[in-house]
Amino acid sequence: MTVGTKSAQDVNSLVQEVVGRHGATAEALVPILSDINQEFGYLPSETMAALSQTLRVPKSQLFSVASFYEMLSTKPRGRHVIQFCESAPCHVVGGRQVWQTLQDELGLETGETSEDGKWTLLTSSCLGICGVGPVIIVDDDIYGNVAPDGVPEILARYA
Amino acid sequence: MKPIRSLVLVSSDPESIGRGAQEVHRRLQRAIEAADLENEVVVSMVGDVGRHDALPMVIIYPEATIYGPVTPENVPFLVEEHLVERRIAAGLEASTRELSGRIAWLSARRGTLPAEQRIVLARAGLIDPENVEDYIVHDGYEALAKALTEMTPAEVINEIGKSGLKGRGGAGFPTGMKWRFVSQTDDYPKYIICNADESEPGTFKDRLILEGDPHSVIEAMAIAGYAVGANEGYIYIRGEYVLAQERLATAISQARQMGFLGETIFGSDFSFDIHIHAGAGAYICGEETALIESIEGKRGEPRSRPPYPTTHGLWGKPSVVNNVETIVNVPPIIQHGAAWYRRFGTSNSPGTKVYTILGNVNVTGLIEVPMGITLREVIAIYGKGMQDGASLKLAQTGGSSGSIVPASLQDTPLDFDSYARAGVSLGSGALLICNEDTCVVDLAKVSLNFFKRESCGKCTPCRVGTQRAYQILTAISEGVGTQQDLDDLQMLSENLTEFSHCGLGQTASVPIRDVFRHFRAEVDAHVQLKVCPAGACPMSGQLAKAA
Numbered sequence: 235m236t237v238g239t240k241s242a243q244d245v246n247s248l249v250q251e252v253v254g255r256h257g258a259t260a261e262a263l264v265p266i267l268s269d270i271n272q273e274f275g276y277l278p279s280e281t282m283a284a285l286s287q288t289l290r291v292p293k294s295q296l297f298s299v300a301s302f303y304e305m306l307s308t309k310p311r312g313r314h315v316i317q318f319c320e321s322a323p324c325h326v327v328g329g330r331q332v333w334q335t336l337q338d339e340l341g342l343e344t345g346e347t348s349e350d351g352k353w354t355l356l357t358s359s360c361l362g363i364c365g366v367g368p369v370i371i372v373d374d375d376i377y378g379n380v381a382p383d384g385v386p387e388i389l390a391r392y393a
Numbered sequence: 394m395k396p397i398r399s400l401v402l403v404s405s406d407p408e409s410i411g412r413g414a415q416e417v418h419r420r421l422q423r424a425i426e427a428a429d430l431e432n433e434v435v436v437s438m439v440g441d442v443g444r445h446d447a448l449p450m451v452i453i454y455p456e457a458t459i460y461g462p463v464t465p466e467n468v469p470f471l472v473e474e475h476l477v478e479r480r481i482a483a484g485l486e487a488s489t490r491e492l493s494g495r496i497a498w499l500s501a502r503r504g505t506l507p508a509e510q511r512i513v514l515a516r517a518g519l520i521d522p523e524n525v526e527d528y529i530v531h532d533g534y535e536a537l538a539k540a541l542t543e544m545t546p547a548e549v550i551n552e553i554g555k556s557g558l559k560g561r562g563g564a565g566f567p568t569g570m571k572w573r574f575v576s577q578t579d580d581y582p583k584y585i586i587c588n589a590d591e592s593e594p595g596t597f598k599d600r601l602i603l604e605g606d607p608h609s610v611i612e613a614m615a616i617a618g619y620a621v622g623a624n625e626g627y628i629y630i631r632g633e634y635v636l637a638q639e640r641l642a643t644a645i646s647q648a649r650q651m652g653f654l655g656e657t658i659f660g661s662d663f664s665f666d667i668h669i670h671a672g673a674g675a676y677i678c679g680e681e682t683a684l685i686e687s688i689e690g691k692r693g694e695p696r697s698r699p700p701y702p703t704t705h706g707l708w709g710k711p712s713v714v715n716n717v718e719t720i721v722n723v724p725p726i727i728q729h730g731a732a733w734y735r736r737f738g739t740s741n742s743p744g745t746k747v748y749t750i751l752g753n754v755n756v757t758g759l760i761e762v763p764m765g766i767t768l769r770e771v772i773a774i775y776g777k778g779m780q781d782g783a784s785l786k787l788a789q790t791g792g793s794s795g796s797i798v799p800a801s802l803q804d805t806p807l808d809f810d811s812y813a814r815a816g817v818s819l820g821s822g823a824l825l826i827c828n829e830d831t832c833v834v835d836l837a838k839v840s841l842n843f844f845k846r847e848s849c850g851k852c853t854p855c856r857v858g859t860q861r862a863y864q865i866l867t868a869i870s871e872g873v874g875t876q877q878d879l880d881d882l883q884m885l886s887e888n889l890t891e892f893s894h895c896g897l898g899q900t901a902s903v904p905i906r907d908v909f910r911h912f913r914a915e916v917d918a919h920v921q922l923k924v925c926p927a928g929a930c931p932m933s934g935q936l937a938k939a940a
Contacts, residue, residue: 261670263690268632268673302692302849304674305632321594322789323751323825325839359676359843360594360792362633364749364823365445365757366408374635376411378445 242280248273249284258289263299267306275315276307304358312347312354314392316340317371320357324367328381332368333357335382339389352392398433399476400454401425402518404461406441406604407636414438414449416465421451424472434476437521440605444758447487461487510737512745513721514761517605522640525647528608534653536724540616541661544727549620550576553723555731557743562588562679562716563791563821564896565809574703575621575711583623584712585614587720589630589637590684592676593792594843595823598747599717601759603630603637606721607644611667613720615654616727617713618665626667627707629684632674641669676847680895681714683849694851695895718747718822738764742808746819752788752826753780765811768803772826783828787911789836791820793843794900797836797907817907832929833912834919837904838866844901855898858889862905869916872923872932879920883909
């Protein structure tokens, strides 16, 4: 879902709903941002403005928190987000070749989104599934023991 | 309980679920009902079984037959052959050659293989994590009952102190002492925080505990709360661990219903409740004060210590912060006593340690063994040897912030003291086993890349130091490193250790320090001869685009 398809009123009521779920307390801030991020794939500035008014917290402070955490994005992302683990456990069992293949197949570098808005390619510090490295996660789907020649087949599963 | 003939377990770690474990589970239930066996056979999803080569895996007791990988289409045949005809379903068995970890332990119950010692993972992979009754049948909440009805808070702390339990998150601080500090303050409310922000590369032990035995964390936190006088607990869990979050939420609501959480637990005047707080992706939030900042809705930047969280923690109040693996040692210690616990491990590092075995070995996975086992034993027994018969070059212990341990130290016992004497650190228990194809410059570069992206940016030595060290290592790996670069790297490494605000920056220097100490000749070859002896570095003579 993009923010463009929602009216200002809808954005506002969504923010209210999320805040209602977690409560308007300081400790709820990161969970609130996570839920909004989940809804839109990122944190549209309209939602940040609405949240700022609801919580009575300056937008600068919201942005400061939002920009700190890896799983929160202040920029729009593609329809499918690919996370590739670039840490040592995946690296020493062939991760480097998988990464090269991913970049070549998509024509993207880390952090980039394809022009058609289909893919966003991200690297991750560790996805916590190190027993089956190299690991990539596409949206919520986990792929372990990935070999370079298996990459095109994985990508082909997504429309 | 009804008598059952067979117990069927389906692995349900994220990898298994991604490969259709839930569908396998559903079809097993249907096939068993169709065969009219539902009164004799119990099917259960279990957490990660500690073996990752044939997922999803189905284990059937009492024969302890291991099938894997099992697809939904295999299920009718499997049920017909094993449960109806009572013979092995030919062709579906997981290869026994790679018997390891959890499975080895399970098989050991049949008296066939040397056993691991499981304390914290005793139930993970054996019980249904979404069924509180299953936990109770396996001695669950007995330790909490004992603590609340038979022991004073001071006695609980004493027992934990006597057990010699040390923090398993990496630092090895005595747990009993931490609890005593918090119990001694008169400032209320106090908090119990379970650090489940496991983000160290190569470490996924806490995930297995959370996914496989979530009630053990709840029970342990309630005991800690009783001991120090806290009525509220937080589990700060990695945002990426979605399945673990769901299992914990289920477990907490079950515990509330059964009265293990809430008011007047076990008829005592002790009340306790737990909140789950999911992180949003930041390695630094594993540092206890950064974690607390994050719960408070701020950027996860570490605070200055002292004051420590034991007096000024969450909302400025006294807080116990314990790692998952540490705290789940508590119920068995309370239940069986400190003397029992000290039978395992070494005298200075009692108990067991969970290790993840990764890298160039035949079998990767997870084991829980007494403290003091050696790297050589881990590789030979549990890793089933090096892949392709290669030789060990080094092991990175404890993820990026652990040490790079050369093969010459593979007979050093893996416990806190022996490792400290050898000048290396045990860290969080990830054992990344590397063969001769691994280049130390490349490994250091990957590690520094990790620190540079995970540095929170609060202090300059770390923010700039990790960035600069990564640039230099990149130059060396491209064959354009100079002698001056080596001197700079040495200095940066010392500055990181000396001047960084928190553990992240301080340990960022470890890969550099260890590589210089143990593999200096190989680094020099890159600089002076422009050769990468392992053949891993590009050595293209030009710097790659700055990251």
